[in-house]
Amino acid sequence: MPLDNSVDNVLILGAGLAGLTAARELNRANRLVTVIEADEKIGGLARTIEYKGFRFDLGGHRFVTNNPDLDSYVRNLLGEDCLSVPRTSKILLRNRYFDYPLRPLNAICGFGPVMTASILFDYLRQRARVRFIKTAPVSLQDWVISHFGRTMFDIFFRDYSEKVWGIDCQRIDMSWMEQRIQGLSLGKAIKKSLLPGHGQQLATLTSCFLYPRLGIGQIADQLVAQVRQSNPVHTGMRVIKLNHSGFQINSVEVEQDGYRRVLNGSTVISTIPLPVLIRAMRPSPPAEVLAAASQLGSRDLLTVTLMIDRPRVTTHTWIYIPEKxxxxxxIHEPSNWSACLAPEGQTHLVVEYFCSRGDSIWDSSDETLTKTTIDHLVTLGLINRDDVFDSVITRIANAYPLFEVGYSEHCRTIYDYLENFRNLYTAGRGGMFRYYNMDHAMMAGMDAADDIIRCGSPALETVVPVSAEAVGR
Known part of the structure; x- marks a missing residue:
């Protein structure tokens, strides 16, 4: 479909779930929309790769929401392809499996009574200390120690968190962990384990989740199919500049196949990484805004998917590996999420490496990565070397915003600047520099679309973070 250069056109930058949901809602309201995606594939992180009869997500993504309307929205999109999958997450540590979240009896059997006593004593001592020394936590390390004690932090949280983010836990902002397992502490986990009816089910630890039969990418596929019925979705098209005057976006310059062109539109919804948006603004933002954007980093993801000549390797949805x-x-095994993701009698393991472009992991050859992965999985006792008959490596740049201590102040500087624009929305994980899950990315897209349909100008809420209460898994 050709580009629509109408002044009434809504330009949507990015074809992840936030952008595609916004596009679908605008399309349903008979608004002209043009979606621009730099990647050759739509869906962002929430896409499914197809390879020689196997299907797998970029790390495994489940859909859970506390919003009944959004739950119905996704179920209607998927129809009969909507599965309910039981969650069985495990921590593989010191050659033993531990339940996640922690269950006291499981910990005693795994850690042993001496270590378990140490964990509980340390936790109680920390809680007593907090009562007398009122110090607000700032870093992930502060928050975890105050909620789980130093011993639990050292055993699981420290090494795993530093593996994920690539920096010391004292430099990781507490908000990521606080939102990831909001409301949870060791004490609450123990109460819930010993008294099953105690307390409300934590959204992050739900026992079942919604999953599409052919992989998480089915959600984006359904959205884009509806949008493309009457509006263009362009892939391989990169945003170069956003031209503006008087705090209004006038046009967007894009590049595709070496050719540049200028797109006009009445409104822009940006879901591209927030620092990328700021650097693309012309004229350039004030120096303090550019400086704030330069302080916002990202973490990249690399997956090694091994094709296994066995019907099954594990029974788990995820296995977390904290050891340095x-x-x-x-690790996750897609066949445990849906039997349709692998050929009959075979399975595959998706192994996630958290890394940064230019480091030793990102720059390793595919052969080295495959060998390293197989070696460790054999050592862990998960597979035999001869089980593996193929592999595929996937590299995903800018997979996760990096929540370093102080990031919220940098974001506030940027938000204050963007709030001046009358026809610019930001939405989604990268667009808002927030730890959004799929449901909140979709809701952000809906909110932007609804506001455009209703009044045609950005509401303040679209350029500030949602509350912690709204953040789920």
Whole structure:
């Protein structure tokens, strides 16, 4: 479909779930929309790769929401392809499996009574200390120690968190962990384990989740199919400049196949990484805004998917690997999510490496990565070397915003600047520099679309973070 250069056109930058949901809602309201995606594939992180009869997500993504309307929205999109999958997450540590979240009896059997006593004593001592010394936590380390104690932090949280983010836990902002397992502490986990009816089910630890039969990418595929019925979605098209005057976006310059062109539109919804948006603004933003954007980093993701000549390797949805001597951080077996993701009698493991472009992991050859992955999985007792008959490596740049201590102040500087624009929205994980899950990315896209349909100008809420209460898994 050709580009629509109408002044009434809504330009949507990025074809992840936030952008595609916004596009679908605008399309349903008979608004002209043009979606621009730099990647050759739509869906962002929430896409599914197809390879020789196997299908797998970029790390495994489940859909869970506390919003019944959004739950119905996704179920209607998927129809009969909507599965309910039981969650069985495990921590593989010191050659033993631990339940996640921690269950006291499981910990005693795994850690042993001496270590378990140490964990509980340390936790109680920390809680007593907090009562007398009122120090607000700032870093992930502060928050975890105050909620789980130093011993639990040292055993699991420290090494795993530093593996994920690539920096010391004292430099990681507490908000990531606080949102990831909001409301949870060791004490609450123990109460819930010993008294099953105690307390409300934590959204992050739900026992079942929604999953599409053919992989998480089905959600984006359904969205884009509806948008493309009457509006263009362009892939391989990169945003170069956003031209503006008087705090209004006038046009967007894009590049595709070496050719540049200028697109006009009445409104822009940006879901591209926030620092990328700021650097693309012309004229350039004030120096303090550019400086704030330069302080916002990202973490990249690399997955090694091994094709296994066995019907099944594990029974788990995820296995977390915190130990430092193992370079990857998480494993999942897609066939445990849907039997349609692998050929009959075979399975595959998706192994996640958290890394940064230019480091030794990112720059390793595919052969080295495959060998390293197989070696460690054999050592862990998960596979035999002869089980593996193929592999595929996937590199994903800018996979996760990097939440370093102080990032919220940098974001505030940027938000204050963007709030001046009358026809610019930001939405989604990268666009807002927030730890959004799929449901909140979709809701952000809906909110932007609804506001445009209703009044045609950005509401303040679209350029500030959602509250912690709104953040789920």
């Amino acid at each position: 001597n193992i370079p990857f951080g998480r």
